[in-house]
Amino acid sequence: MASYLDSVPFSGIIRIRDMMYSVADPYRLDQGDVSFDAPDTVKAGMARAITDNHSHYVQTTGVPRLRELLAAKLRATNRIPIDDVEDVLVTNGGIHGLYILCLSLLDPGDEVLIPDPAWPPAAGNILAARGVPVGYRLHEAAGWQPDLDEVEAAITPKTRVLYLNSPSNPTGGVLTRACLERLAAIAERHDLWVISDEAYEDVVFEGEHVSIASLPGMYERTLPLYTFSKSYAMTGLRLGYVAIRDAAIRDRAKKILFYTASNVASVVQYGGIGALEGPQDCIETFRTELRGRRDLFYRGIKESAGDVFSGEPPAGAFYAFLRIDPAWSDGEAATASASWRMVEYLIEKGRIGCVPGVDFGPNGEGYVRFCFARDRRELTGALQSMKQLFGVRV
Numbered sequence: 001m002a003s004y005l006d007s008v009p010f011s012g013i014i015r016i017r018d019m020m021y022s023v024a025d026p027y028r029l030d031q032g033d034v035s036f037d038a039p040d041t042v043k044a045g046m047a048r049a050i051t052d053n054h055s056h057y058v059q060t061t062g063v064p065r066l067r068e069l070l071a072a073k074l075r076a077t078n079r080i081p082i083d084d085v086e087d088v089l090v091t092n093g094g095i096h097g098l099y100i101l102c103l104s105l106l107d108p109g110d111e112v113l114i115p116d117p118a119w120p121p122a123a124g125n126i127l128a129a130r131g132v133p134v135g136y137r138l139h140e141a142a143g144w145q146p147d148l149d150e151v152e153a154a155i156t157p158k159t160r161v162l163y164l165n166s167p168s169n170p171t172g173g174v175l176t177r178a179c180l181e182r183l184a185a186i187a188e189r190h191d192l193w194v195i196s197d198e199a200y201e202d203v204v205f206e207g208e209h210v211s212i213a214s215l216p217g218m219y220e221r222t223l224p225l226y227t228f229s230k231s232y233a234m235t236g237l238r239l240g241y242v243a244i245r246d247a248a249i250r251d252r253a254k255k256i257l258f259y260t261a262s263n264v265a266s267v268v269q270y271g272g273i274g275a276l277e278g279p280q281d282c283i284e285t286f287r288t289e290l291r292g293r294r295d296l297f298y299r300g301i302k303e304s305a306g307d308v309f310s311g312e313p314p315a316g317a318f319y320a321f322l323r324i325d326p327a328w329s330d331g332e333a334a335t336a337s338a339s340w341r342m343v344e345y346l347i348e349k350g351r352i353g354c355v356p357g358v359d360f361g362p363n364g365e366g367y368v369r370f371c372f373a374r375d376r377r378e379l380t381g382a383l384q385s386m387k388q389l390f391g392v393r394v
Helices: 004-006 011-020 040-053 065-076 093-105 120-128 148-153 179-188 246-259 266-277 281-305 338-350 374-388
Strands: 088-091 111-116 132-140 158-165 193-197 222-227 239-241 319-324 367-371
Touching: 011 338, 065 088, 065 239, 065 266, 088 093, 088 158, 093 120, 093 193, 093 239, 093 246, 111 120, 111 239, 132 148, 132 266, 148 179, 148 246, 148 281, 179 319, 193 338, 193 367, 281 319, 281 374, 319 338, 338 367, 338 374
Parallel strands: 111 132, 111 158, 158 193, 193 222
Antiparallel strands: 088 239, 222 239, 319 367
16 A cells, blocks of 8 residues: 555655744745746746647657757757757656656665755655665765765665765755766766756856766766756746666656656746747856855854854855754753754744755754845845844844
């Protein structure tokens, strides 16, 4: 009776979302959603689709024009050697793409190496596919890079897949080219598949974004995963895509795509066509503003919370993953999780949404994640509320 699903946890983000709906005038720094609106090219593409009556079934793998544009983008921007548009499958957002990849790759008991901390659906989708997530630590002192000897030491005869997320949710770490080259060598040496989650590819402030599938010989064993959510502010429209060279894995993925969605919403796909055919200046505009919001938030954290939180600004993505001072206390009896105690305090006393670090894995305990992609007024309001809570005087 599908009892294995009982062991698949809900993300704590869902609990927090429910808590926030009970808060009057909240500061929604818990949600990984930008305050920007989708560009006009997206809206115009969707409007044309409605006018032209594109409201019927379309191809399961995606509208041909959209797949052509995606293949061209993957070649030109990500440097992935795609020579056949058939490699590209359109999904109902990034999380759907990850679900499809996990079900296409894993047999029950197969192990997947995932970063710790990591986006909660990474482990959840592995468990839903009856796989076993095995964490490898990301090190804050190293800019949230993994220790590659630790990664290799975690490999067992049951390990099948290496999951990467760069830029990272929640840490904002960006894997360097040198790190990716060594990870590629590990994957080749141990004959591992690689799932490369690149949802935040366009939100890089320092360094460069490198797709591991672009490295020599790696596309054959790498399944890169992307979304329109962050680059084009289309979070609610649910549009993502994957690329799969291996024909057998791709055929499995097509089956799962069909049985879970039949096809992704046609009108949304035409919005994706509009995004890719139109000017791309919105990406740089968004990134520049996000950098400004990042810097505003980190300046404000020191002024508003003193030493309660600490951490360096992230190289990518749009999250502040901050360490909680172990000496901090809310005056109540200590609970098992400092992360949850802080989050509950900020929500109940300050109306500030955030996510406990432990929700992203054991190595995230003692941290809290804030999203700084909200508008500046909301960020400033949250910081002012924080200053009142922590009694900081400047």
